[in-house]
């Protein structure tokens with residue numbers, strides 16, 4: 001299983017041109033090490049946070065990207081922050097949550113901040129090779145705009161669902177648009193998306209001008225490979241975006 005996961009990552013690295021990647025030669029042993037540390041971590045318990053497949057992708061992506069700064073938006077129990085710190089202990093990692101009361105491990109090297117990242121002053125940090133991970137149930141268009149405005153080139157989005165399957169992660173429309181909506185030409189002629197949730201109809205009028213503006217902020221995008229069948233852990237593969245920084 002661990003070998004197949006390492007191969008999936010190495011194969012993806014060979015073909016992806018989303019952003020500059022320099023994978024280390026030892027993916028297989030890194031995956032083994034990460035697996036052992038995951039088994040000993042508090043994040044093995046399923047409690048709504050990231051699970052093994054996606055944490056492994058964060059770990060391997062970070063090793064191959066070697067960012068100058070990592071922003072982890074949506075700390076929850078601290079699993080994603082822990083995965084980042086495992087990959088790059090020397091890299092500054094800022095983990096943001098509006099409520100840090102669920103934090104299960106205060107991983108050394110990570111700065112935990114009880115706030116929204118958009119209110120933070122990044123003075124003194126090198127953002128030119130920064131990576132931001134959004135797993136915070138916030139409008140992904142807003143996150144894309146904020147990242148582009150701050151000059152963050154590399155973005156990872158969790159919970160990016162197409163219009164056919166977004167409902168459980170729509171948060172009554174507050175988590176819309178998803179990046180998928182920006183890429184969906186089928187939505188161009190549509191004025192409102194509506195769905196039913198807990199017996200209630202929710203409507204989300206599409207602001208096409210905004211979607212058009214948001215599209216210009218994407219220089220390139222990719223969906224990571226689905227490794228669910230390797231582990232039996234079913235998770236939505238991450239959306240990667242390379243930001244068009246003006």
Ligand SMILES: C[S@@+](CC[C@H](N)C(=O)[O-])C[C@H]1O[C@@H](n2cnc3c(N)ncnc32)[C@H](O)[C@@H]1O
Nearest residue numbers: 049050074075076079080096097098116135136
């Ligand atoms: C799915 S959890 C994050 C899981 C975590 N990244 C992990 O790897 O296990 C979503 C978190 O986003 C937080 N959140 C909600 N609004 C936020 C905001 N505006 N900024 C940062 N975090 C936010 C919630 O409090 C919650 O803890």
